[in-house]
Amino acid sequence: MSTMTYADRQVDVDVDGFMTDPSQWNEEVATAIATEAGITELTDRHWLVVNFMRARYLESGSAPSIRTLGKASGVPIRELYELFPKGPAKLAAKIAGIPKPRGCI
Amino acid sequence: MKRIVIIGGGTGGTLVANRLRRHTSTDELQITVVDRDDRHVYQPGLLFVPFGLERPEHIVRSRRAQLHDGIDFRLAEVDRIALDQDAVHLADDTTLDYDALVIAAGASLRYEETEGLRGPGWGESVFSFYSVEDATALRDALASFDHGRLVVNFVDLPIKCPVAPLEFCFLADWFLRERGVRERVEITLATPLDAAFTKPVAAGRLGGMLAERKIALETEFATGRVDGVGGRLVSWDEREVPFDLAVVIPPHGGPSFVGRSPGLGDELDFVDVDIHTLRSKAAPNVFAIGDAASLPTSKAGSATHFEGEALCANVERVLGGEEPEGSYDGHVNCFIESGFHKALLIDFNYEVEPLPGRYPEAHVGPLPLLRESRLNHLGKLAFQPLYWHVLLPGHEIPGVGAQMSMAGRQAPDREGGDQ
Numbered sequence: 001m002s003t004m005t006y007a008d009r010q011v012d013v014d015v016d017g018f019m020t021d022p023s024q025w026n027e028e029v030a031t032a033i034a035t036e037a038g039i040t041e042l043t044d045r046h047w048l049v050v051n052f053m054r055a056r057y058l059e060s061g062s063a064p065s066i067r068t069l070g071k072a073s074g075v076p077i078r079e080l081y082e083l084f085p086k087g088p089a090k091l092a093a094k095i096a097g098i099p100k101p102r103g104c105i
Numbered sequence: 106m107k108r109i110v111i112i113g114g115g116t117g118g119t120l121v122a123n124r125l126r127r128h129t130s131t132d133e134l135q136i137t138v139v140d141r142d143d144r145h146v147y148q149p150g151l152l153f154v155p156f157g158l159e160r161p162e163h164i165v166r167s168r169r170a171q172l173h174d175g176i177d178f179r180l181a182e183v184d185r186i187a188l189d190q191d192a193v194h195l196a197d198d199t200t201l202d203y204d205a206l207v208i209a210a211g212a213s214l215r216y217e218e219t220e221g222l223r224g225p226g227w228g229e230s231v232f233s234f235y236s237v238e239d240a241t242a243l244r245d246a247l248a249s250f251d252h253g254r255l256v257v258n259f260v261d262l263p264i265k266c267p268v269a270p271l272e273f274c275f276l277a278d279w280f281l282r283e284r285g286v287r288e289r290v291e292i293t294l295a296t297p298l299d300a301a302f303t304k305p306v307a308a309g310r311l312g313g314m315l316a317e318r319k320i321a322l323e324t325e326f327a328t329g330r331v332d333g334v335g336g337r338l339v340s341w342d343e344r345e346v347p348f349d350l351a352v353v354i355p356p357h358g359g360p361s362f363v364g365r366s367p368g369l370g371d372e373l374d375f376v377d378v379d380i381h382t383l384r385s386k387a388a389p390n391v392f393a394i395g396d397a398a399s400l401p402t403s404k405a406g407s408a409t410h411f412e413g414e415a416l417c418a419n420v421e422r423v424l425g426g427e428e429p430e431g432s433y434d435g436h437v438n439c440f441i442e443s444g445f446h447k448a449l450l451i452d453f454n455y456e457v458e459p460l461p462g463r464y465p466e467a468h469v470g471p472l473p474l475l476r477e478s479r480l481n482h483l484g485k486l487a488f489q490p491l492y493w494h495v496l497l498p499g500h501e502i503p504g505v506g507a508q509m510s511m512a513g514r515q516a517p518d519r520e521g522g523d524q
């Protein structure tokens with residue numbers, strides 16, 4: 001466990017850079033994490049996914065998978081990959097300030 | 106007299122019905138089990154069918170015959186549940202009223218969610234093994250497969266028995282070696298996970314076993330489509346894994362009637378339940394057990410069996426006007442067949458990942474955890490008669506408790522990785 005500074009705010013992160021305390025998150029932090037990951041602008045479509053991800057985590061204690069995102073976030077899987085290249089579930093979780101998705105067993 | 110309806114006459118439905126029947130008299134409680142067919146498949150046996158190690162007809166029995174006297178068996182397809190009317194609507198337009206409902210309808214295989222999976226090439230170069238028909242077709246294809254690229258893939262979790270794709274790889278390696286053609290076949294496991302398994306200590310050990318057997322591991326592969334004619338799996342991020350023979354486990358969902366019953370399930374149609382009491386969050390007299398429930402543990406017969414104890418206690422309490430209290434801890438154990446007459450055993454719950462140690466008695470065993478042994482393989486074989494004669498009748502397996510025990514477990518050395 002270590003800390004990172006995003007938008008002048010210190011946050012706790014795990015070895016892969018996922019925030020471990022979602023309460024330390026705010027929208028500026030999200031934007032800074034996105035910039036670091038190479039996403040220059042968070043559009044409304046990005047926010048739709050990020051907010052869905054966060055709400056779902058806070059409600060259920062686990063992050064939704066890509067398949068669930070595709071079915072329930074309002075953004076189809078193909079577009080998720082355009083918005084969050086490589087791994088949408090992980091990248092969106094990182095930006096949403098929630099712990100690394102564990103891949104439900 | 107109270108009425109209980111149980112949807113599904115598979116592992117969970119059968120063991121719950123039998124257990125409840127033993128506990129209550131026929132004038133107190135009427136028990137009805139609904140299923141759409143009368144073929145109870147011993148699903149762990151499906152893993153062995155493709156390699157000719159098990160015959161399809163040996164793993165199927167009558168569902169009705171597994172139910173004790175005094176249980177009604179109704180052959181019908183469930184269409185939806187009206188939670189506000191305490192009624193199950195059947196596809197033949199009749200309804201069954203209940204005082205308590207247990208959903209034990211398992212998981213459904215959603216081939217159609219993966220583009221091309223059952224398209225051109227299905228049954229020629231693209232196969233699966235999660236049903237008797239699929240496993241039998243794959244057996245016929247493997248019998249003449251002697252060179253090329255064999256790719257094993259599961260599209261998404263959850264799947265039933267999440268270690269089955271690994272076991273399939275280990276058994277394929279053994280099968281091809283026995284036939285003297287292993288050098289001519291490349292085996293690849295393409296997984297959506299970032300390692301061989303979800304839990305770190307077991308992932309390290311299992312990843313090592315793949316490497317020893319020269320089975321390639323393609324990680325974080327989210328299958329977008331199957332191109333049976335071109336012989337390639339294509340991921341959503343446009344990576345490709347070429348194959349001559351692909352074994353693809355389709356994404357799973359809950360029973361489709363859950364989706365037609367508002368409020369009952371999640372996006373994937375698994376029934377939303379409290380993970381400890383197994384009671385539905387949508388209705389106080391509805392419960393779910395086994396693969397149909399949205400529990401953060403493995404979808405396995407052993408989990409279903411351990412859930413049975415808590416579930417039956419809670420159903421009886423609710424029927425008696427009390428609040429549920431029986432508590433399931435996520436306990437599951439799985440034998441992982443590794444070929445050459447050996448297997449590993451893992452044992453874990455919601456809180457604790459699979460660790461080395463011994464089972465069921467700490468230090469004594471006799472079964473070693475997370476280590477290959479001949480005894481574990483015999484354990485896996487012994488599970489079949491236990492399934493029909495102990496598990497389904499709703500008895501405890503002697504010495505095997507529903508709650509997991511931490512005694513004698515070797516805590517992980519995180520920095521050391523595999524141990």
Ligand SMILES: Cc1cc2nc3c(=O)[nH]c(=O)nc-3n(C[C@H](O)[C@H](O)[C@H](O)COP(=O)(O)OP(=O)(O)OC[C@H]3O[C@@H](n4cnc5c(N)ncnc54)[C@H](O)[C@@H]3O)c2cc1C
Nearest residue numbers: 113115116117141148149183210211266395396405406407
């Ligand atoms: C290849 C493979 C290997 C496995 N290996 C192992 C193993 O080694 N160890 C282990 O513990 N577990 C293993 N499992 C998992 C195990 O078989 C399941 O977890 C277990 O059978 C789940 O029981 P269940 O009662 O939830 O569902 P099931 O036993 O699948 O029963 C569900 C029932 O519901 C019925 N149903 C569904 N929808 C309807 C409807 N609309 N109307 C009427 N009836 C309906 C179905 O016909 C079925 O009979 C394996 C599974 C597979 C596929």
